[in-house]
Amino acid sequence: MTAPTTSLPALPGGRTEASLYAATIAMxxxxxxxxxxxxxxxxxxxRTDDAAFASAMGHINDAIENGFFGLVFFGAFLATGVSGVSLRRLGHTRAARWTWAALAxxxxxxxxxxxxxxxxxxxLARLTAEASGPELALLRERFRGSWTPANAARTLACTAALACLGRALTLRARA
Structure with missing residues (x-):
């Protein structure tokens, strides 16, 4: 006797494609x-001075914390995961693998x-209020020295994920 399964069904084909398109757009x-x-x-x-740099970064970080950014940031993750599972359950294994690569x-x-x-x-936000002159310059240098390469890594990862989703879309369209 086999144990009962409680797996969820795949999304219908049209919804699977919609989730894959949503994932691709968000990515x-x-x-x-x-x-x-x-x-x-x-x-x-x-091109700005240290105080303007710190102030601008603070304003950018405050502004980005909004519902639309949250929808895109978390929606990319959710839509990609849902697409991968649904594609697999519909038997589109190759497209699912590309989608899972995008998710990774x-x-x-x-x-x-x-x-x-x-x-x-x-x-940066916490220490900017207390820093001035040479301290602010050092804070900026340390921030930029770590933040910028980390952002480049995010750019590369998301761009590669986008390419993976593009491949999944192509494979799904051929199915």
Whole structure:
């Protein structure tokens, strides 16, 4: 006698495609956001003085904590995971594998965000109020020296995840 299974059914085909498109769009938005920091925001802030840099980063970090960003940030994770499971259950194993690769890459980007970028943002905000002159310059240098490579890692991970989702879409369309 076999044990009963309690697995959830796959989403119907149209909903699976919708979740895969949603994942792809959210991933593209995430990759684009991080890329914008790499090529314009941080280089632009490099042209400011230390106090303006710290102030601008504080305002950016305050502004990004909103519902739309949260929807994209967490929606990319959820839609990618749901798509992978649903594709597998519908028998689209190759597309599911690409989707799971995207989920792993995006998970790495989320981990970098949680473990590196957010703590650095909070530290900058906390210490900026107490720092001035040379202390502020050192704080900025240390922040930028860690934050920027971490952001580049997020950009690469999200861009690779986007490519994986593009491949999954192609495979699903051929099925």
């Amino acid at each position: 593209g938005l995430s990759a684009g956001l991080y890329f914008a920091f790499d090529v314009s925001v941080m280089p632009g802030l490099d 890459l995006y998970s790495a980007a989320v981990a970098v965000t949680m473990k590196v970028n957010i703590p650095l943002n909070r530290r």
